[in-house]
Amino acid sequence: MNLIEQLQQDYIKKQSEKGVKIKVGLIGQPGAGKSSLINRLVGEEVFEVGVHTDTTVDMQMRELEQMIIVDLPGYGTKQFPVDEWVNEFRPEELDLYLFVFSGKLRDADGALFEYLKRWQTERNHPHFIVRNKADEIWDDDRSDEELRADIIYDVNSKMKSRGSRTYFTSCRTGEGLVELQEAILSSDLDGVKKSKLVYEFKARSIADLDRKRELCRGDLNYYGITAAANALNPIPGVDVSVDIGVMLKMFADIRAAFQLGDNVEDQMKKYKIITPLANRVFSYATRAGVTKLVESLGSKYAGKEAAKYLPLVGQAAAAAAGYLMVTTLGRAYINDCHELASALLNQFAAQQ
Numbered sequence: 313m314n315l316i317e318q319l320q321q322d323y324i325k326k327q328s329e330k331g332v333k334i335k336v337g338l339i340g341q342p343g344a345g346k347s348s349l350i351n352r353l354v355g356e357e358v359f360e361v362g363v364h365t366d367t368t369v370d371m372q373m374r375e376l377e378q379m380i381i382v383d384l385p386g387y388g389t390k391q392f393p394v395d396e397w398v399n400e401f402r403p404e405e406l407d408l409y410l411f412v413f414s415g416k417l418r419d420a421d422g423a424l425f426e427y428l429k430r431w432q433t434e435r436n437h438p439h440f441i442v443r444n445k446a447d448e449i450w451d452d453d454r455s456d457e458e459l460r461a462d463i464i465y466d467v468n469s470k471m472k473s474r475g476s477r478t479y480f481t482s483c484r485t486g487e488g489l490v491e492l493q494e495a496i497l498s499s500d501l502d503g504v505k506k507s508k509l510v511y512e513f514k515a516r517s518i519a520d521l522d523r524k525r526e527l528c529r530g531d532l533n534y535y536g537i538t539a540a541a542n543a544l545n546p547i548p549g550v551d552v553s554v555d556i557g558v559m560l561k562m563f564a565d566i567r568a569a570f571q572l573g574d575n576v577e578d579q580m581k582k583y584k585i586i587t588p589l590a591n592r593v594f595s596y597a598t599r600a601g602v603t604k605l606v607e608s609l610g611s612k613y614a615g616k617e618a619a620k621y622l623p624l625v626g627q628a629a630a631a632a633a634g635y636l637m638v639t640t641l642g643r644a645y646i647n648d649c650h651e652l653a654s655a656l657l658n659q660f661a662a663q664q
């Protein structure tokens with residue numbers, strides 16, 4: 313296979329993967345901290361915290377760029393014995409489950425665990441048992457270790473298995489979030505689905521940012537072809553044809569992967585820590601900024617180097633130049649976002 317064929321195949325594969333979202337199910341009693349936990353994992357307020365859902369009998373859904381989160385209502389009630397709850401909400405169709413608890417487990421939880429185990433073996437949909445509010449595990453007379461051992465014992469007996477790990481987390485102190493995130497990412501979910509998690513999960517270390525960088529780099533070819541093929545006419549006087557809308561989307565997706573949203577920009581402005589690097593990152597968020605960029609750099613990409621991509625985007629030199637431009641700028645932008653996100657991460661770590 314030559315380079316062009318490889319890039320073409322990669323494009324077709326990416327195109328079908330782009331439409332896939334990972335579906336995450338939140339299961340557990342009201343007040344256990346399901347909303348808080350998912351908000352922490354993705355680093356933004358997906359669900360409102362502290363809303364009383366005791367009376368909720370519907371599931372709630374939130375759709376992010378690459379993830380769908382389904383907050384399932386309580387089960388084991390008069391209205392929803394576990395079997396009926398499963399029939400009603402079809403959680404087996406989700407990709408993975410976070411079972412979150414912070415109080416005593418009930419018999420209904422045991423019944424639910426039977427389903428979780430079944431979906432794990434039959435469908436390869438992993439589940440994670442999370443004891444949240446670990447910061448509140450406390451007793452005057454007993455040690456932390458003893459209390460946690462009791463909780464693990466309780467899970468294992470309700471689960472009727474010794475192998476199921478319990479993850480202790482605290483949304484208040486941040487305890488256990490790294491471990492939980494690592495465990496989810498190293499479960500045997502299919503690779504495409506896993507990449508959606510890498511994209512949506514908040515980075516907690518430089519290693520997390522590196523994974524995001526790999527992911528974004530893998531998308532460059534896709535954006536390059538789309539941007540070049542979508543553009544019907546070269547930009548006057550520039551000799552490249554690119555679809556500015558596709559470029560904007562690429563930059564936005566990269567920023568989103570690194571969690572560099574408007575809120576971050578606002579905060580940086582508020583504290584007057586806008587550096588040239590930050591300026592560069594945020595200036596590509598607007599159509600005007602990207603248009604300016606294309607106009608100022610465009611001609612640089614037209615020419616011999618671009619010609620080798622001709623078969624990829626049709627017999628148009630301007631389109632080949634567009635492909636080259638988008639992939640090159642995209643690569644530089646990924647590095648910028650990685651650098652800015654690393655600086656913010658270090659600053660945040662220093663403040664902790």
Ligand SMILES: Nc1nc2c(ncn2[C@@H]2O[C@H](COP(=O)(O)OP(=O)(O)O)[C@@H](O)[C@H]2O)c(=O)[nH]1
Nearest residue numbers: 342343344345346347348361362445482483484
């Ligand atoms: N101490 C403590 N409180 C928490 C923790 N996680 C959530 N909460 C609180 O528990 C309450 C219920 O949280 P929420 O996320 O809405 O629970 P949900 O009903 O399961 O979605 C809120 O007041 C949260 O602030 C935690 O780890 N520690």
Ligand SMILES: [Mg+2]
Nearest residue numbers: 346347359365
């Ligand atoms: Mg909630």
